Amino acid sequence: MYEDKTYESLLNEKLSKVDSKFDKREGSIIYDALAPNSAEVAMMYLQLEWMFEQMFGDTADREYLIKMAKDTRGIEPKPATYAILKGAFNIAVPIGTRFSLGTLNYIVTELIDDTNHTYKVQCETIGTEGNKHFGTMIPINYISGLSTCELTELLIPAQEEEDTEVFRKRWRDSFNATAFGGNRADYMEKIKAIQGVGGAKCYRTTNELGELVGGHVKCVIMSSDYAIPSTTLVHTVQQRIDPTQDMEGYGLAPIGHIAHIQAVKGKVINISCKITYEPRYGFADVKSYIEGAIDNYFKSLIETWEDSDHLIVILKKIESEIIDVIGVKDISDTLLNGSASNVILDPDEIPIRGEVIG
Missing domain, CATH: 1.10.287 (Helix Hairpins)
Incomplete structure (x- = not known):
């Protein structure tokens, strides 16, 4: 100016x-x-x-964007959260018992199964680092009879504090669709506010008899780490939105609605191709890099799942990702799930990397 x-x-x-x-x-x-x-x-x-x-939402820095969003729409950035994992033990352990794995500490917060001695375990370090580590934990204090203490599964992924541009988009989107009384925007807003949920789609759906009648809503969710959510997360969302499923409105779903919370499905994509390598390179040398490149492409696709009618895994894009890997000279005869064509996923599917043959 x-x-x-x-x-x-x-x-x-x-x-x-x-x-x-x-x-x-x-x-x-x-x-x-x-x-x-x-x-x-x-x-x-x-x-x-x-x-x-700082006077305009499109150009305001984070500090003033937060003030503007709070004043105009009553929304704030989503805070960072703690990862919730499953811990497996050979004996019962008290709630509040602390363990360590590498540089991170964990605390037992809730019993899952008293027969198999499985518990919810919360990472004490806030943010997504707690999503990444599994294996044998070490008790911080001695526990008599304890011989097994394993972190086995990520139940509810942690999230970092909401990125400025993501928050800016959410604030702008809030003007386009007003969340009210169980409309689509209302379901989306309430579901995505639950820890561990990274995306959602909501539709009308049928009742138990397969009839398309009023009041039944299907909500498909994805975890915040862009993966298929755990059954624990699906159950948590179901309990928060509609625990009784009797149209009585005891959750966040309004009276007259039955909400069915489901996990997004994974579509395995097997990839085969003929690769010409640079001198001194072979498939074993570049396989992990190829898989990483494909995973990055799939992640970029999955990030758009919520706003897409259906995702399309593009064969040429797969080839482009592979040929950019160091050691790869050329690529041909690429097949996705045995076909030389793009793979069109169903609305409730996300791609999962399967076998890669080169």
């Missing part, structure tokens, strides 16, 4: 207003008086431009 208000332009403007009969050359009294003033005024214009940007 004030791009033309630079130090040089301001100084020249001030000097131009001084009569030419006076010495205005660099080093003169007039020049030396106006130069620092021009620098200060240029800084003032920079501050004015910054303040102007």
